[in-house]
Amino acid sequence: MVRLKSALALASLTTAILTLTACQHAGTYYLISNNLKLPYWQTVNAGFTKAATEYGVNARLEGPDDYNAPAELEAFRKAVAAKPAGILISVADAMTFREDIVNAVEAGVPVITVDSDAPTSARLFFIGTNNSAAGRLGGQRLVDKLKGKGNVVFYSIPGQPNLDERLRGYKDVIAEHPQMKVVDVLNVKGDPGIAFDHTRQYLAKTGADKVDAFVALESSSAAAIGDVLKREHATDRLLIGMDVGPDTLNLIKDGTIDSTVSQKPFTMGFVGLVMLDEIHRHQPKPFQNNYVVDSFSRYPTFVDTGTALVTKDNVDVYLESAAKAKQ
Numbered sequence: 265m266v267r268l269k270s271a272l273a274l275a276s277l278t279t280a281i282l283t284l285t286a287c288q289h290a291g292t293y294y295l296i297s298n299n300l301k302l303p304y305w306q307t308v309n310a311g312f313t314k315a316a317t318e319y320g321v322n323a324r325l326e327g328p329d330d331y332n333a334p335a336e337l338e339a340f341r342k343a344v345a346a347k348p349a350g351i352l353i354s355v356a357d358a359m360t361f362r363e364d365i366v367n368a369v370e371a372g373v374p375v376i377t378v379d380s381d382a383p384t385s386a387r388l389f390f391i392g393t394n395n396s397a398a399g400r401l402g403g404q405r406l407v408d409k410l411k412g413k414g415n416v417v418f419y420s421i422p423g424q425p426n427l428d429e430r431l432r433g434y435k436d437v438i439a440e441h442p443q444m445k446v447v448d449v450l451n452v453k454g455d456p457g458i459a460f461d462h463t464r465q466y467l468a469k470t471g472a473d474k475v476d477a478f479v480a481l482e483s484s485s486a487a488a489i490g491d492v493l494k495r496e497h498a499t500d501r502l503l504i505g506m507d508v509g510p511d512t513l514n515l516i517k518d519g520t521i522d523s524t525v526s527q528k529p530f531t532m533g534f535v536g537l538v539m540l541d542e543i544h545r546h547q548p549k550p551f552q553n554n555y556v557v558d559s560f561s562r563y564p565t566f567v568d569t570g571t572a573l574v575t576k577d578n579v580d581v582y583l584e585s586a587a588k589a590k591q
Contacts, residue, residue: 291349292322301329303509304483311533331454344368350540354379374543380426391567398571399433402525413443414476419485456488463492477502487511490520516579528569
C-alpha cells in the first residue's frame with residue numbers, strides 16, 4: 265500500500281511538472297493593426313490563429329476597426345504592458361511607433377513587423393511583401409494597358425510605409441514614360457466612401473484633364489472605385505486594385521477591374537507567429553537586432569511572402585482558393 269501511494273504521488277508530481285512546463289511555453293502572442301474589419305486583416309489573423317493552434321499557444325488580435333494610428337499605438341502599448349511572448353504588428357506610421365517599439369524590445373518583448381514596416385525601429389525583422397516590387401509589377405501592367413500615355417490617379421494613405429513604397433514602385437515605372445502623368449494621390453484614410461466620392465469627381469474631368477486610370481494602393485478602395493465606374497458605364501477607364509478581397513475578384517471577373525496585385529496575408533500571419541514562437545523559446549535576451557550586419561545571424565532581416573498579378577485570365581484560381589479556405 266505504501267508503495268502504491270508513493271507511485272501515485274510520483275505520478276501526480278510528474279503530471280504537475282509537465283503541466284507547469286507546458287503552461288510556461290504556452291505564451292500569448294499579439295497581432296496588432298489598423299482597419300481590422302477589412303477581409304485582408306481577417307485573413308492575416310486566420311493564419312496567425314492557425315499557427316497558434318498548431319503550436320499550442322494563445323493568439324490575440326487587437327487594434328481599431330478603422331484607420332486610426334493613435335488607437336493602434338494605444339493597443340500596442342497595452343499589449344506590451346501585458347508582457348506577452350511576442351507581438352506581430354503592422355505599423356501605421358513608422359516614426360510614431362519607433363520609440364515604443366524600441367521600449368518594447370528593450371523590455372524583453374520581441375516585436376516583428378508585418379505588412380507595413382518600421383525599418384529604423386528596433387523591430388527584429390519584417391515579414392511581408394516587397395512593396396516596391398509590388399508597385400513595379402502593377403506599374404508595368406498600367407503602362408502596358410495605357411500604351412505608355414495617360415493621366416493616373418492613385419488612392420493611398422500617405423505616410424503609411426508599405427503604401428508609400430508601392431507608390432514609389434509605380435512611379436519608378438511611370439518615370440520611364442514621359443507621356444504618363446500622376447495627377448493626384450488621394451488620401452482615402454482607409455475609408456472607401458472617400459474613394460467613391462472622389463472617383464465621381466475625377467470622372468467628370470475631360471479633355472487634357474481626363475483621368476485615364478485609377479490605381480488603388482490599399483485593399484479597400486478598388487471595389488468602391490469599381491462601383492462608380494459601373495454606375496457611370498465608364499468602360500473606357502483602367503482600374504488596377506490591390507489584394508484579393510472577394511469584391512475585387514468578382515469585379516475582375518466581370519471586367520470592371522482590369523487587375524489587382526495579390527499578396528499572401530494568411531502566410532504573413534502564420535509565419536509571423538511561428539517566428540515569434542521560435543524567438544520566444546530560443547533567442548537569448550537582450551535581443552540582437554542588427555541582423556543586417558551580422559553574417560551569422562539565425563534570423564533574416566526580411567521575409568518576402570510574395571506577390572502576383574491577378575487578371576481575368578487567372579482570377580478563377582483565386583476565387584476557387586478563397587472558396588476552399590472557407591470550407
